[in-house]
Amino acid sequence: MEQIHWVRHRWQQLVSADSGRGWYSSPEAVRTKSSPEAHMLTHDRFTGKRRVVVARHGPLQSEYKIISKGCKGNGIRTTKYNLLSFIPMNLFQQFHRAANLYFLFLVMLNWIPVVEAFQKEITMIPLVVVLLVIAFKDALEDYRRYRFDKMVNNNIVSVYSGRKQAYVDQRWRDVRVGDFVHLSCNEIIPADMLLLYSSDPHGVCYIETANLDGETNLKQRQVVRELLQQGSELAPESFNSRIECEIPNNNLGRFRGYMELPNKARVGLHNSNLLLRSCTIRNTETVVGIVVYAGHETKAMMNNSGPRYKRSKLERRLNVDVMWCVLLLIVMCVTGAVGHGLWLQNLKDSPYLIPDHTSPALAGFYLFWTLIIVLQVLIPISLYVSIEIVKLGQVFFIQNDMDFYNDHLDSRIQCRALNITEDLGQVQYVFSDKTGTLTENKMVFRRCTIFGVEYPHEENAKRLELYEPEEDEVGHLLTLKSCSSAKSLSRRSLSCKVTGHAEEDGTDQPPSPTIPCHSAFSSRMAKDVIPDPLLVQKLNCLSVSPLRESSSPSQELTYIVDFFLALAICNTVVVSSPTQPRHIGFYSQVRVPEISPLTSLEDIKLMFQRFGRSRFSTASSPQASGSPRGLASRLFARGKAGSTPREDSNPDQEPDLLGHKPGVDRASGEEVEEEGDGNTENKEGEQELSMVYNNLLVNRGEGRDSVEGSTGGHNQPKEHGVEDNTVVYEAESPDEAALVHAARAYRCTLQGRSLERLLVELPGVGSLDVHLLHILPFDSTRKRMSVVVQHPLTGQVVVYTKGADSVIMDLAELTTDAEQADSRQGHIRDQTQKHLDSYAREGLRTLCIAKRVLEEEEYDNWLKLQRFAETSIENREELLLESAQRLECKLTLLGATGIVDRLQEEVPETIEALQKAGVRIWVLTGDKQETAINIACACKLLRPSDQLLIANCGSKEACEALFQELLAEVEHNQLTSEATGLTLVINGYTLDLVLQGKLKEEFLELSRHCKAVICCRSTPLQKSQVVQLVRDQLGVMTLAIGDGANDVSMIQVADVGVGISGQEGMQAVMSSDFAISRFKHLRKLMLVHGHWCYTRLANMVLYFFYKNVMYVNLLFYYQFFCGFSGSVMTNSWVLIFFNLLFTSAPPLLYGILDRDVTASTLIKLPQLYKLGNNSMAYQSSTFWLTILDAFYQSLVCFFVPYFAYAGSDVDILSFGSPINASALLIILLHQVLESHTLTWLHGLVLLGSGLFYFGFTLVFSCLCVTCSPPTNPLGVETLQMSQPLFYAVCTLTTVLALLPRMLFHALHNTISPPTALAAAQMDKLNPEEYWKRMQRWNHTQAEARSLHVDDLVLQNPDAELITQDLQECNTNTGPVVS
């Protein structure tokens, strides 16, 4: 299925020169056609670019009738043609191709009588064949689309019917704009709808957009606000609001409009109200929406884009050579024309001339065109078609490579651009993103610092180190468990009811360690944070008795609690549970009360208030003292109501246990766990979970998710345990998930979320309802996000901000009044900065957490501004930014976190291999310099011996000086020839200067000396600019690899864009040429497939040129013996078929299957990649050498028969017969000589081609009496092939023609064997010897590297070196005899 799929796209590209005319744009085309009438009919309603929607069966029916005419139904038709239009439209499409036009031109030319070379029908054959093949494919694909359309259109959905006054099942295609659609959980949304009702009491509904953008995290959608307040079930028949929105567009992230209520009030609509077609409803029992866009007008349908079309480097090179062929053709034709003219001039009246009164000059002119037809084969139009087919074959093999298969995601490589396979073999520069590309983008909380105190989390570090081996052993069951969350269900679009799915999942798939649940960012590794004992101890004070402590640690405690509260709530994480349907745990909030914290909540609050007030009274204005109290008291009352009853639950248990020393706890926890669990496979996992509180968990079967289990389970026992024992976090970014999980490890658990409330559980306090006032989402300019909440304990309005350290550190209050608290704050800042630096050195990602307490008045002021910003339509973004900045200042630094992002597996090996292959790797990252360098070291991009050149400068002048200095240093370095590699590190600001100013040359010059370049703190734009700079200025082949939206521009700019389908959605994949799932796949993709594709295609192209030139020359030489009259010595059918049938299949096979070196050798000897890297296989010299050989072969092929038959009574066709036969043999055997491998398939095709030719000509010469009028093939071949002379001539010709190439190969391979060949010889050895040699090779390579400073000068490939090594390898067994 898939194969057909990409084949179709390929052909589409073939057919339509302008891809915009492909089928996927058809909806737009149709729309533009229909829109004028729509405008006329509903002119009054379509004011400008608006669409008005009213309920179909509602009170506004009359209006509906007018409106609905402008809207499309929900049926989709993605087919390009119907039965009637197929032939004309398909032909029209096909003639958009230059190649077809060329054929057409030849056909037309042949219709001019004076020019006519062959019978008319014969010239049409190539055209007809191509057209038919493509038309057949098109028809097949169109039929397939038709069937899919039908299937989709016939899906059933529940739609409100006006007649029956109820929801009835209808097919998708019958859904109309204005219909009310009723959807249940896990149903797919049939059209873009406005969410009007959700069974969720808060009016939210979750959708999974995996079908749309591949992101599997749940997105929250909400009911149109005003409707939520109306409450109650929606009554479609009385829905009399008018919805006005944008006309259909393809912007998935934007939806604007308003709903006009019956009372003329307008409610704004935005993206969060819209349910998009083809998304899936999750975690919500039922929703009802009104269709606003249907069918082709839905955003999903308008967003389809076809595959990418890029011209590969080789193709560009090839076009040059095609131009040479054109030149050659013209030279030949001019020669013929001039020759004919001269020849005619010397003749007066001869019996063989047909008198037609044309002057010799005119006759020469006519002949020029005749020869164009006769020699048409020289222009390898078939080459283009062949290349397309070959690339399809190559893509097929790439896609079928097992090594690219990812068990876990069940994904293989996606080749989205089908025509640049060979570019993979010529990459010189790789530009890589860091996060998610080199690393797993699986953020795991590693350590943190709070209140200036560092908590190293030693146990956690050990766990992370242990992680990999352990996973391999027990991954299986763990995977099951973690996947038995909502994710596995949702990914597979299974019904809510299927709960046993996890088992099936597990048995189907082998365990895969690293990505148990890729989309949720909640891998086991991320979840199971082992808390730091010291921090736990401190946190336990909260439960024990905060007031007993001295003030300083208590203030520290407030910091700690605030810190974890921030971790838990300062995010956009969606909480869900695998058991469905589940909404946010607010129901349970009511039931929570039985649970008891040890200390009274009041005590804690008091503590908070005490420190809070004292702090605020000193730090902020005096009036602060009064107002927060008001708030606090209000909150207090609520908090009291919520939490006081907890006291009656087991009050003694928790403090006792928590009071233990962590080590002891851990041991006991393990024991209990093992008993309770009984799941021995799970042992490893349990060990990790040996948290201080785990001993509380006695009878829980869940080993894994027990973090929240321990808290939640403890607090909310059996009644609703089923619901709550597994909470799944679905975060937008992995950092968020890591932090939430970290907080949960400290029992600060985010338990639920709605629009306005958050349910957070704090240790010793229990569940708290946090009033969420605002979320200021993350953006890349601010580099931070904030939440505004009412503090659950103090009741103050608090801003929690989380963001990049540089930003937060700047924003954190710089205090001038040197009070005690401030000095402490200063101390915290200094300490935190110190810790941050050390984190960065360790390669951790750092985030700072800060808070700000707002006075009520301050908040009110800000609120006004924010409301204004939110509601304003013009420059809304600026206003929002401004408003956010106003809020996020004067922050109090709480602490910072260090998140580790582990390297993906085999990244160092891959990078090492690529560097050995002569590819330069640039890392472009947004991370800070230290982190970037650290990661570069970790992935062996940097070696200890390498010298770092750091380019950071503040101004342009400084930069210039710096670059001069660095350049001088580099030159000095080269002179002294130290054995170090140079690595340039440049930061974003400097990069900006470089890109703007005139420092480009210096930068490039510098980078040319460096084996690696690390650009840190770079923006997406800079990334693409850097790629562009290198690509254009150095004229090299670039490859960009990345996984996130920020890499998209870079991926698009690079010659080859590779997307990693990782944690951050599908944007990168959607814009890439190749999508892989791990960075390590790049190695095989480039070194093996790239190499193969390149050499295969290069060789095939050369072979094609050779073949065409060789054959056409035969016809050309004949012109010298027929008065340049355009005669051919072959029957025209055979002539046309020669290229089209007899010799077309072998080169295709050659291009798809040839293999110069085996995959394993290519992987082990990355040096071989330099072949393609330096375009060695296909250069001008090789092209001309090939052409020369073709000339020689054609000379032999023509003149041996010529001399053999000269002066005899041979007739035209009998003369052509041995020439044709030997040409065929030469061409086929030439390929055998050129092939590196011959499989039975090659044999079959070669033999088949030969037999086909002889069979065809024999049959033709037996049966064709008058079928081919001007020529007279009857009996020619039968007679010829019965004569020994024929065979004598063919043998001599073939041998003589192939002799030089054979000799050349033999001499070349013997005297100076090329690298690839030497490697190929190694392939033939038996495994043991192979290993031995490989080791020796690598050994000598290593030695060579240490001796030579080749690393600096990459242009000079150490091919000779390899050769020598190989020769050395050969010494053991002697030369390999094939």
Added chain:
Amino acid sequence: MMASSYNAKEEDGHHSGAPGHGVAGTVKSKKPDNTAFKQQRLPAWQPILTAGTVLPAFFVIGLIFIPIGIGLFVTSNNIKEFEIDYTGLDMSSPCYNCSQSFSWNNTKPCTCSVHFNLDQPFESNVFMYYGLSNFYQNHRRYVKSRDDSQLNGNKKSLQDPSKECEPYRTSDSKPIAPCGAIANSLFNDTLDLFYIDPNGTKTPIPLVKKGIAWWTDKHVKFRNPGVNDNLTAVFQGTNKPVNWRKPVYELDPEDHENNGFINEDFIVWMRTAALPTFRKLYRIIQKKNNMTPTLPRGEYIMEVTYNYPVRSFEGRKRMILSTISWMGGKNPFLGIAYITVGSVCFFLGVVLLIIHHKYGNRNNSPDIPN
């Protein structure tokens, strides 16, 4: 459970209309098949051309080609061939007069006699050819100027010949049979051979005119329209080609069966020659018995009815007598070529052997230079 998941994002940006792979029940893995073909592990033969591997091939070629070449050369040398130019461009030439005065429509035939000597007797069957030089029978438009279906006996084409025959399609508003330039330029010299005994008597040599055309041509390709009995009636309403003196049904006054389109001289002419210098089979001199040679050495006279003009295109006319072997007529080229190529291969084989020894030794030696 949905019958299919609705997938907007397929691998290559496919439209959302297509249901995805998640068909209910069977969750098909996308794992590629582990077959030798798909994983590109088909067992393959890797021909690596090195001096060592190619060397035997060169020797083998040499060893095979040289004997073949010698065989061909000897065969070619054994063929007896005699050629005489009777164009008559020289004043001294007996046909000088005939060649000077020329018109296609000459009613009075011009004859001339050419004397020649055979130094060696021709033992087996002797093939008698006429040869033309500088005659471009392979000219594109000349080659096309015929109507195969007319020649195949199609009555409709007889009356309405193909357009390709223009301007030799009609004359006097009657269709020409056979039409076209090829037929029109039919070689129409008559050659007769006489042996002059040592005693001076002039004995005519019997020339067989049957069997000179290809069997397929004579029996399949060329057919007279209608029944052969009354060709005059069949060709009623057609005109002879403008350069012809006799209509097609009177080409051979002696043999009734050899008239019309199936006249063998005509058929031979119609098979256009590949090269501008060519010969065409004219007659066969059958070997009489084993005792006497077909053509004994001695003096001969060729009597030429000189009709065919070649001066306008600077052509030459020749008469060739040749015996024939299994490999056709006399042609020393192939034999020499075989011997040469064979020798070269052998020589190269030796060179390769040296190279192989030199470099192969280097490869084989336990001590690696450098």
